[in-house]
Structures are given as C-alpha cells and as structure tokens.
Amino acid sequence: DAGVTQSPTHLIKTRGQQVTLRCSPKSGHDTVSWYQQALGQGPQFIFQYYEEEERQRGNFPDRFSGHQFPNYSSELNVNALLLGDSALYLCASSFGVRGGYTFGSGTRLTVV
C-alpha cells in the first residue's frame, strides 16, 4: 500500500521563477495538507484541501497557491520565487480534515 508520494524529490529554481510541486495521497485518504519546513525548524502549515476546495490557509502570501484534483491528488504552486522559499515542502494526507495525517518524504526546493 503506497503511502504519500511527492514529486519531484529535489529541484533547483532561480529567483523569480515559478514552481509546481505534486502530491498523491495515501490510498483511502481524501484530504491533502501542505507544509513548509525550513532547515532546523518545525513544519509550518500552508493550506489544506478537501473536496477540491481550500478549507484552511496558514500565514503564507498569495504567491502560494494550490489545487486538488478529483482523484484527491494535489499541486502546490509558488510564483515569483524568493531565496527564502528554499525549504522542504511536505504533503500530508488524511481521511477527512481531522483524520490522522500521513506525511510524504517531501520535495527539497532550493532557490538560487
């Protein structure tokens, strides 16, 4: 049974560019949440998607946007990348918005 799958695992982007990260939830899960984890810090909540709608959003600028597809997979888009966006981006899936979360291994984004 596959867990949460994230792609790509690593990528390097130039400041000002745009990036799209992808997440496939664990089988049976219908809710996807995204977190940003800077080096040496705890994950910070970006937003949560359920039934293809953004249900809750953390303190992140509008440059961060997302989408959930009918098959429950999700994308995180970041526009106008800043050096400070360099981090590990984690996707977590659950059954329902309050279910136990399963995290993927993350996408390591480096902005140069």
Place this chain on the structure above:
Amino acid sequence: QQQVKQSPQSLIVQKGGISIINCAYENTAFDYFPWYQQFPGKGPALLIAIRPDVSEKKEGRFTISFNKSAKQFSLHIMDSQPGDSATYFCAASDHGGETSGSRLTFGEGTQLTVNP
C-alpha cells in the same frame, strides 16, 4: 506567534536511559496532540497522539503525559535505543470541521541522540 513551545532543542541520552521532551501550548481550542519522529531526508512519522480527555497514553516504549490545566504535554521514551536518534516534534490541532478544515501547529523540534 508561536503557539507550541518545545524543549529542549537537543538531548543526549545513554542507551537504556529515559528521554523526556516537553511541550507547552497557548490555544485552549487545541484538542489533539500528536508527536512525530523525523529522520534526515524523510517526512515526519506519527509516533503517538493523545486527546485531552486522558492524562496519559502509552504505546510500547513511548508515553505521552498530558496536563490540561497547565497546558503542557510531554513525551517519554523508555529504554532509549541508538535507533531512536532522530528529531522529535510535538504538535497540536484544534477541532476543525469539514468546512473550516484543520491544521497542525508544530513545535520547533528536539534533536535526540542516543549514545550506544
């Protein structure tokens, strides 16, 4: 504003010893308190979680102690092993609904090293 404070930042324990990590929260709406273990290059993995209607929960070598009045909770790792060396995060979540959603608020993490 950080809503979950975790201590210590780092902890070194001898094999067989007890590791204790503490967290304190401010938001009284929190009603779910999980602990996660994270190895380098991996995402956090759920270890154990507790809801505020109980004061203690034990699963194997891992125990959560919860003090609702003090708004504190802690993780105890008994008989610590070198394989337990990892970063541990406490977290908290409120009673979100299908419409409003929910989120985990994490502490800043504790790097645990268990020496053989």
